[in-house]
Amino acid sequence: FFSASWSSSSSSSLTKGEGGEITNAATSADGVVGLPIDFDVSSKIEGNESQIVTIELEPNQVLRAESGAMMYMTEGVTMETTTGGGMSAGFKRMMTGQNAFISDYRYDGEPGTKGLVALGTDFPSKIIRLDVKDYGGKIVCQKGALLCASHTINIEMEFAKKMTAGFFGGEGFVLQSLTGDGDVFVKAGGTLIRRDLGDGEILRISSGCLVGFSNGVEYDIQMMPGIKNAMFGGEGLFVTTLTGPGTVWLQGQPPSRMISEIASRVPGGGLGLALPIPGMGGGGGGDSEGGEGESEGTST
Template structure:
């Protein structure tokens, strides 16, 4: 069967590429959505394009390597690849219990061999980074998208009651330890993230818009002032506090986007995407 596919790939642009040993990641971005079915959906796609609200997709190329993928994130794969879940009769009950507590899936698919794995398309932004041996990052649940087989992905439990109950991050987050490449799914682009470097220092944040911190940073929730009266006068109350040496990634504009939720515009986008 012959088919003239001129232009079909011209609509896709590679916006990021990373290589580590036997694994390569390409982040693809669809420049336009061309499948409008009616004037209403076409209008919505026009405004989404103007606001850089584009569909993005990750393609992962393996050569005798492996990639761990968030459950449900795989779109298709090609080549001599084997999918394994890591669940055995011996650890099934333990994984099910952990999954029930953390809210994460009991099985985390891993694709091994030589070939290509393409992940599900998303309107969110896909961030790629490379972790060195022993390097650890803690991210919000839902941000992990994929990681090289050499990386370790696990649930991270908050170390103190204040951060678990009052920090807005939940009791569990996700820990990713290197070495290896990692793909994170983020609500904001990298250009809207402030990377704060701490050297035995303290960072206080009013809100839960820290999307990532390195393993050497402790997280607690404290009063903004030393006294209850001082906290009340300042109007800040409790703040998230990060101490130690490492990095904290802040995404202040998340608050702005969150304020748009529930508006007629966000409702229209939700309806048009179904």
């Protein structure tokens, strides 16, 4: 991979006073200043098949989240929507599958009080929290996988080295690279699976099932072996190949797969109702007229 970044490095080393409180502020690459969040005690992932994350904010702590993800926020929490570094940064975020705008949540309450922010996903998903420094300082994700993060995390564009990986990989030519000092919350459709690969160990997966991988994992696309497998196996002509060492995260129900399945079952490819519902219309015009005719015939 080679990356094209639109953010510089940021610093968020923790400094605590005599009472154990965090006294220093961290500045993001686009100039947002806030106190770091201790997600070990301040975050809670709730739900089973469709999860949400609730994050507790102390005064002047800042959480950066995908635009449109908020479920609720309590009194004292303010939201500021920005492009995270200008229109150029917003455009590059769109290239990675995210919204052009991001939302920064800051708690402006009195010392000793706390605010809450709850975030949800746009698709039934599992949510996982990852500390970027635990994975070599970098995590690469599929487009749109990021839900929220420390405000000091840098979101960069990651390009596949080989053009085949971009055009035939199912996840596009551009991926997300998450670097910096802090935590990220990543979403995955269906069951979330983690695989730790040894040095040189190879894992071949259906491209849509990829959520992300840690620094050091090599990403490539290979032709599906066997003509019958490629033509009739249902997995397409190409599979994603991941080579260790490193960690890989997979999803059991890619959103694109479910959307395709739902679309294939909509009559005529439309979005109308397949069956008539009393008082709400729906169904075919011929069936409706036929039904009325039978009713009139019975009454006479």
